[in-house]
Amino acid sequence: MRRSAVAIAGLAAAALLVPEAGAGAERESGAAPPIAPSTASARPTTAPAPAAALRAAPMRVTTVLRGLDHPWDIAFISSRQFLFTERARRTISIGTLGGGKRVVGRARGIWASGETGLMALELAPDFARTGAFYTCHGYRSGSTTDVRVARWRLNAARTRARLVTTIVRGLPATTGRHGGCALAFGAGRTLFIGTGDAVVGRNPQRLRSGGGKVLRVDARTGRGLRTNPYAKSRYAMKRRVYTYGHRNVQGLARRAGRMWSVEQGSSRDDEVNALFRKGNYGWNPVPGYNESVPMTNHRLPGKQRSARWRSGRTTLATTAAAWLRGSVWGNRAGRVLAVTALKAEQIRLLRFDKRGRLRGQSVALQGRYGRLRAITVAPGGALYVSTSNGNGADRILRVLPG
Template structure:
């Protein structure tokens, strides 16, 4: 969802951005603790960005990620069907990859999809998925290869294994390549309280690895550790990372909150983002606990008193967006049923926000930009009712 991801046809002009809506900006109910604030959800206070949209594909089930491989074709995953499919901008689709060991339960299944930087030559791409075989259950990152005819794909190598999995809750897994070519892997905490702050666990982290071997890169903060997983750690203290979006050298994460405070974070090497739900799994603690030892990184945006269930994110890119290119981050939401448009300064300060597609298609999951600038967004309503939508400026 970063693969060039453009944030929606939103904004006919920069004037569509209003000042930050503040802590009440989230919509929808979350947990019972959040229900009291849901009625005052703030999208009504946000400027609506005009867009025009059209359905490209239908009959899908939780399409989780989309990556364009040409101007007319894209790959996409379906979480619960555990398939990789090839779609076309004219509405065609066919399954090209599957594996019997992919495990789907709750929030976990076949999730993120990221093209290798040299995809045009190697036809290699990466996915995150739940894995189950015998007594083994975890979340894994694997490399696939698409054949020349683009009719089938097969797993070539498992890059990282052993990311924690329990019931399937908080199995979020996001992929992106850094500017230097390392593979970044954002993970969920598997609803285990000690995982986010425990550096030997792969849960609640952003890992940075060599995409060929899966080993931690030499410039990682704990590269000399005796523990393989710790050597991979780039940042920690996350709850449930859903996506990663790169802007130049900067890497940003989208993270789902507990009963409040979905977050957009700018990642810093060795950064602790403050999630520490202990003892047990205590979700009443702050998303960013500044009482922990050391310095915790503050979020660049929060949803406030209720959650939107934020999912994917992408920076607007290209001349079609004018001076908005590289300044506006589009963030999709499940409960919020919207694309939230966040404008950030070059230094990462939030300067305004707006909203698009509010309630038009239900729960929104993936966001990717096609060659030429159209935005492709997926829904996540389930039951075979999902679709992929093309969005253009209104």
């Protein structure tokens, strides 16, 4: 179960949502300047509309913690306490609803550069009994860097967390760009891992690479599941592949047994995708690293799956996502996906029907707190959102409908 056992529900009022529209923002931090669109095929989803067409969803916002530096992910461990990571500080801390903070974990060898550092955080399904949780982080040994997934254990006193074992290593890393790093549990011990392509053009379509993929592994061993599409491959990384053809997956959220991903685009088309076993999501920036190609290139061999939502001609720099549930949000349980954005400085609220078709969207917190990164759901249904402005000026916010 994602984050905690707390249920949360969709937005209360349909008036906060308008029919399908998309809106761009400036390009992703660190990305190449916008390039003229390619003539290669990019089969459209619903046509985007200007940002001005989107209504603002009123919210009540309270600052829970201040003085943070790029808090990347949040997971509630009780009704009043949550774990969170800080990317460049490479720390795992416990925060409280009263505003306290205590560092409980820091591991040697964690590498932070650019977009990579100590990133995703996900509680094990048996966390209440074992104290086990998982992180995705950069790692350096000598001159070699990669991205890894590790299992940690928080002690019963909740004063110290230690890294127990690394379950996946060898995910590609170069300068720190496109480190990906999203974690979410499926059923049982099934752990999904969203990765970035590390700005290497061949990685997304190369099945022996862990870059530009969503992997599905056994959370105890890190091995690919027997039901994965390439489970009989001789290559360990290929056996882990669930979907491929991604650029930079930074968010995962599960609804009704289906995992969804949030992916950052190049100079256009951030994407929200519903994930299907063996799906190719069409990113193939070759030769070299050609950012002018479509995010979903339907001229590739075979079938490519189109996005369920895309930002349009410019990007928002979408990051994390959470499905809204719980009575505090009204009677639209499981229908609204809340997606944070860095450059657009907003929460984008996307309403999908039961078949996963986009039916409307609105925005919240537009420009009020700067760049937004993490989003998760607290007991009782409140959204907890982190900012990502840097220099020790970041916060964790509590967000409720206004």
